[in-house]
Amino acid sequence: MLKCHDIAHLASDYLERQMSLRARLALALHLLLCGKCRAFIQQLRIALALYPQLKRPVLPPEQAQALTAQVLRKAAEHRAG
Amino acid sequence: MNDSWFETDTTLAALRAGDTAVFTQLVAHYHRRLVTFAATLVATALAEEAVQDAWLAVWRTLPGFAERATLKTWLYTIVRNSCLHCLRRDKRLRTVAIDAELHHDGIDGWFAAAFAADGAWSQAPPIWHLHSPEALLEEQQLQNCLAQHIDGLPALQRSVFQLRDIEQLPMAEICNILELSASNARVLLHRARLRLQRVIDHYQETGEC
Numbered sequence: 001m002l003k004c005h006d007i008a009h010l011a012s013d014y015l016e017r018q019m020s021l022r023a024r025l026a027l028a029l030h031l032l033l034c035g036k037c038r039a040f041i042q043q044l045r046i047a048l049a050l051y052p053q054l055k056r057p058v059l060p061p062e063q064a065q066a067l068t069a070q071v072l073r074k075a076a077e078h079r080a081g
Numbered sequence: 082m083n084d085s086w087f088e089t090d091t092t093l094a095a096l097r098a099g100d101t102a103v104f105t106q107l108v109a110h111y112h113r114r115l116v117t118f119a120a121t122l123v124a125t126a127l128a129e130e131a132v133q134d135a136w137l138a139v140w141r142t143l144p145g146f147a148e149r150a151t152l153k154t155w156l157y158t159i160v161r162n163s164c165l166h167c168l169r170r171d172k173r174l175r176t177v178a179i180d181a182e183l184h185h186d187g188i189d190g191w192f193a194a195a196f197a198a199d200g201a202w203s204q205a206p207p208i209w210h211l212h213s214p215e216a217l218l219e220e221q222q223l224q225n226c227l228a229q230h231i232d233g234l235p236a237l238q239r240s241v242f243q244l245r246d247i248e249q250l251p252m253a254e255i256c257n258i259l260e261l262s263a264s265n266a267r268v269l270l271h272r273a274r275l276r277l278q279r280v281i282d283h284y285q286e287t288g289e290c
């Protein structure tokens with residue numbers, strides 16, 4: 001029988017379906033009976049939906065242009081030998 | 082502009098044809114993220130330089146980009162190569178780091194505190210009153226707090242977390258890029274998630290970072 005402790009260890013594998021059917025069923029059975037682990041898994045699910053939406057830093061256009069110019073210059077030097 | 086725009090046939094065709102305007106947009110879109118990633122592999126001072134070298138390699142090899150993976154995966158792979166180029170003696174250091182990150186990152190202490198000897202919760206996970214990704218996204222302070230704690234993750238946990246949970250790359254490609262076994266990658270990722278989960282718990286309870 002899985003303990004809450006095991007659920008906390010296996011939570012990612014469960015959410016990413018990286019476990020055997022038998023292990024999944026055992027975990028699902030524990031979740032059916034344990035509200036604390038259900039809350040834990042649900043919170044992990046929420047966090048995983050949040051992370052890809054976190055703001056990504058972008059480079060200001062002038063800096064991107066300067067970097068591209070530098071790349072083109074180096075590429076030309078490289079071709080010239 | 083989002084990640085998927087750069088994966089469309091039209092954009093890829095423009096990039097392959099050497100369209101400098103689209104290339105500049107690609108640089109603007111990914112540069113900072115790639116530097117953040119590079120900083121998990123090499124010293125922060127080297128990261129910027131490694132990514133600048135990578136952009137040159139990207140520009141020169143784009144015409145032959147074959148779409149075996151996404152453009153995004155390919156960019157991260159080139160940055161990885163550029164970082165390895167920056168430090169040749171990587172391998173030995175890496176082994177030590179993995180070991181430390183699998184055992185001495187504070188997560189074992191959390192397990193010891195959160196669970197009783199019989200394996201049941203000794204303190205229940207705290208109730209979240211912000212109970213959806215959308216509600217969490219509205220909290221600017223939480224976003225800053227998470228960014229700060231992501232920066233504070235051990236280096237390998239940070240690279241796996243960035244590539245998987247932020248960039249959403251497939252696990253197999255991440256293992257490839259980072260030269261990790263699938264099981265190590267999964268454990269590193271889970272430990273990073275558990276740590277950040279505590280950060281959100283704390284914010285939910287106190288409204289503070």
Ligand SMILES: [Zn+2]
Binds near residue numbers: 004005038
């Ligand atoms: Zn439980």
